[in-house]
Amino acid sequence: MIPALTGTVWFVGAGPGDPELITVKGRRLLEQAGAVLFAGSLVDQAATRYAPAACLIRDSKDMTLEEMTQWLTEQAHQHQTVVRLQTGDPALYGALIEMTRPLTAAGIAWAVVPGVSSAMASMAAAGESMTLPEVTQSVIFTRVEGRTPMPPGEDLAALAAHHTTLCIFLSITLLHKVEAGLRAAGWPDAAPMLVVHKASWPGEERIVRGTLADIKQRCRDAGIVSQAMVIASPTLGAAGWDQLVRSKLYDPAFTHRFRKAIT
Numbered sequence: 003m004i005p006a007l008t009g010t011v012w013f014v015g016a017g018p019g020d021p022e023l024i025t026v027k028g029r030r031l032l033e034q035a036g037a038v039l040f041a042g043s044l045v046d047q048a049a050t051r052y053a054p055a056a057c058l059i060r061d062s063k064d065m066t067l068e069e070m071t072q073w074l075t076e077q078a079h080q081h082q083t084v085v086r087l088q089t090g091d092p093a094l095y096g097a098l099i100e101m102t103r104p105l106t107a108a109g110i111a112w113a114v115v116p117g118v119s120s121a122m123a124s125m126a127a128a129g130e131s132m133t134l135p136e137v138t139q140s141v142i143f144t145r146v147e148g149r150t151p152m153p154p155g156e157d158l159a160a161l162a163a164h165h166t167t168l169c170i171f172l173s174i175t176l177l178h179k180v181e182a183g184l185r186a187a188g189w190p191d192a193a194p195m196l197v198v199h200k201a202s203w204p205g206e207e208r209i210v211r212g213t214l215a216d217i218k219q220r221c222r223d224a225g226i227v228s229q230a231m232v233i234a235s236p237t238l239g240a241a242g243w244d245q246l247v248r249s250k251l252y253d254p255a256f257t258h259r260f261r262k263a264i265t
């Protein structure tokens with residue numbers, strides 16, 4: 003008896019939007035794919051650009067979770083390589099586990115290929131760094147409460163109390179809550195803020211810089227109401243600072259495994 007084909011479902015991070023920001027592995031899997039299920043308008047470009055002409059390409063925007071897992075299961079019985087293409091990295095706000103559990107239950111193999119998150123692409127677009135020596139050495143990926151409740155202890159005021167870099171997803175329409183959270187944690191009016199709309203999208207990316215006091219108005223003036231990353235960080239604007247603490251790694255006076263200090 004010929005065993006029934008069970009291909010693998012690959013959860014591939016498509017990156018933030020620029021089709022060139024998918025990984026080499028993600029692109030190879032798309033080129034081999036028999037079926038691709040993609041998540042909305044942000045990633046259709048990569049799917050249509052790299053998948054073979056005969057590949058079945060389906061947008062998941064009108065599907066329920068049950069319909070998606072059923073579709074992926076059916077396709078895995080017909081194709082060796084099935085791709086679920088997601089924006090940015092699949093492990094961030096991507097309903098990943100909700101999709102992998104039913105596949106495991108159905109005996110379908112699956113694996114994840116990471117992607118460039120929009121948080122990274124937003125900082126890259128603005129030429130900013132998430133960490134700076136003696137300023138902040140930590141990054142928090144979060145969101146404010148919308149229809150998805152925040153677990154206890156994760157409200158923005160509590161997280162912002164660390165005064166570290168905050169990459170705030172899914173919150174461009176909730177800037178009033180972002181502002182309230184930062185203020186409650188003692189961030190001043192002049193705290194620099196960055197909003198990037200469609201980071202990395204060729205010709206569509208927009209960067210808005212402002213402060214805690216004016217970022218909401220600046221975004222309103224720019225008409226930015228969707229697909230945007232909100233970043234609050236004490237590192238923003240460092241390219242123009244007079245004083246900067248140098249990182250030890252490249253400091254001539256610092257010895258490490260690969261280089262002796264110049265004295």
Ligand code: SAH
Pocket residue numbers: 018019044088089090091092093094095096118119120121123124170171172173198199200201202203229230231232
């Ligand atoms: N997994 C994705 C995030 C999905 S949640 C990632 O790693 O990037 C969707 C949210 O991501 C949006 O509300 C927005 O805050 C952010 N986002 C996705 N793509 C973006 C882009 N190109 N530019 C700016 N923000 C983006």
